[in-house]
Amino acid sequence: MTATTAAGPTVKTAPKPKLKTSAMIASFADPGQKTTPAPFGHALVKAAQENEKIVGLTADLGKYTDMHIFAKAFPERFFQMGMAEQLLFGAAAGMAQTGVVPFASTYSVFAARRAYDFLCLDAAEPNLNVNIVGGLPGLTTGYGPSHQATEDMAIFRGMPNLTIVDPCDSVDIEQAVPQLAASEGPTYLRLLRGNVPTVLDEYDYTFELGKAKVLRGGNDVVFVSSGLMTMRALQAAKELAAHNVDVAVVHTPTIKPFDAETVLGEINTDRLVVTLENHTVVGGLFETVAAAAARAGVAKRILPVALPDEFLHAGALPTLHERYGLSVDRIVAAVLGAL
Template sequence: MSTTVATTAKPRLKTSAMIASFADPGQKTAPAPFGHALVKAAQENDKIVGLTADLGKYTDMHIFAQAYPERFFQMGMAEQLLFGAAAGMAQTGLIPFASTYSVFAARRAYDFLCLDAAEPNLNVNIVGGLPGLTTGYGPSHQATEDMAIFRGMPNLTIVDPCDSVDIEQAVPQLAASEGPTYLRLLRGNVPTVLDEYGYTFELGKAKVLRDGADVVLVSSGLMTMRALQAAKDLAVHNVDVAVVHTPTIKPFDAETVLTEINTDRLIVTLENHTVIGGLFETVAAEVVKAGLGKRIVPIALPDEFLHAGALPTLHERYGLSLDRIINTVLSELEV
C-alpha cells in the first residue's frame, strides 16, 4: 500500500532580467520618481539640463526629455563624452543631470568624471541606473562596486536612496549643492516606504527611523526598506530592532550613526553593494577612528562577480532577501 502526500507547490520567482523591480507584490509605488522630480526642479530653475547616453527610457530621463526637449541632450553610447559635455555645461553655469547605468559611469568614465568634474568641483550630477544587484544581467551590468570606486574621488557626494520619497526630495538638493554628485538611481515603479516614518531627506544626514532595544540596523538604499520589514518581522521573535537610514554615503553622518551604535546592542549594516568599500567599511572606519571597539555584522554582497538570473532568486542567494536578513540577525543573537 502506498501513501501519497499532497504538497503545495511554491510559486516560481520571476522577474525581467534587465529592468527588474524589487517592489513586493501589492506594495505602494511611485512611477519614475527621478524623472518627475527633475521636471519639477527644472520648472523652478531654468539652468537645469538633462543628458543621457542612449538610456533615457531606462533611467527615467525620458520624462524630462518629453517636458523639456530643448534642454535635453542625447549623447549616444559614449559615456566619456556624456560626462565631459556635462562638465563643460556646468562650467558655463548650467546644472546638468547626466544619466547612464552605474557600471558605465563608474568603470568606463571615471577619469573624465574625476578630472573634468571633480577636480574643478563642478555641479555635475551623475545619475546611475541599476546600482548593486538591481538587475539580473550579470557582471556586465551589476554595479556591485560603484560606491567603492567613487568613494575615493575627492569632492564627490554619494547618495544611495531607499525609495521614491528619498529620490523626489534628493533631486532639488543635489541641484542646489556645490560640486559633483552621484545618485544611485532606483527607476520605474519605485516603492514608497519612508512616508510612514515622518521622514525628510537631508543631504549629508542619517535618520533614525525607529528605535529598538536589541539590534541596530544601519542601512542605505533599498536595504533600508528590507531593514524596516525585518524589524517588523523580528518583533514576532521578541527582538526589538532600531533602524538607521544613511542615504548619504559621502559625506557620511558619523555623528548620528556612532551615537546609535555606541550601545550594547547588536550592530548590523545592510547595503546593496559589495562588502568591500561601501557602507560596512564606512561605518567600521568611523568606529575605529572614534575608538569604540564595536563588532559590526555586515549584510552585503560578496566580493565576487555575481551570477545572472531572476532578481528575487539572486537576492536570496546573496543574502539580501528578507528571510536571509532575519535569519542572520537571529543567528547572531544566539551566539
C-alpha cells in the same frame, strides 16, 4: 495565426506568448507594494520648472533611467549623447563650467568603470556641479556582471569632492533631486527607476543631504542601512519583533559625506550592530561605518549584510537576492544567528 493544411482547410492557432523573465526587469518592489512611477524623472521636471539652469543628458539610456520624462517636458534642454559615456560626462562638465546645472544619466557600471577619469578630472577636480545619475546600482538587475554595479560606491568613495547618495525609495529620490541641484560640487545618485517603492512616507521622514535619520528605535539590535536595503531593514525589523527582538533602524542615504555623528551615537551601545547595503562588502557602507567607529575609538562588532566580493550570477532578482543574502528571510536568519 492561420495555417493551411494539406487537406485544404485552414486552422487558426493562438499566437505564442512572448516569453519574459524577471532578469530583464529592474524592479525590486514586492507584489502589491505601494509604488511611485518614475520619481526621478518627475522630480527633475519639477526642479527644472523652478530652475531654468537645469538640463538633462543621457548616453542612449533615457527610457531606462527615467530621463525620457524630462526630455518630453523640456526637449530644448535635453541632450542625447549616444553610447559615449566619456563624452556624456565631459560635455556635462563643460556645461557646468558655464553655470548650467547638468543631470547626466547612464547605467552605474558605465559611469564608474568607463568614465571614471573624465568624472574625476573634468568634474571633481574643479568641483563642478555635475550630477551623475546611475541606473541599476548594486543587485537591481539580473543581467549579470556586465550590468551589476556591485562595486560602484567603492570606486567613487575615493574621489575627492564627490557626494554619494543611495536612496531608499521614491520619497528619498523626490526630495534629493532639488538638493543635489543646489549643492556645490559633483554628485552621484544611485538611481531607482520605474515603479519605485514608497516606504519612508510612513516614518515622518525628510531627506537631508549629508544626514542620517533614525526611523525607529529598538533595544536589542540596530540596523544601519542605505538604499533599497533600508526598506528590507524595516521589513526585517517587523519580522524580528515576532521573535521578541527589538530592532532600531538608522537610514544613511548619504554615503559621502557620511553622518558619523548620528550613526556613532546609535551604535555606541551594547546592541548588536548590523549594516545592510545593496553593494559589495568591500568599500561600501559596512567599511564606512567600521572606519568611522575605528577613528572615534568605538570598539564594536559590526555584522555586515552585503553582497559578496565576487562577480554575481545572472537570473531573477528574487532568486538572486535570496541567494546573496539581501532578502528579508536571510536578514532575519543572520540576526537570529548572531544573537
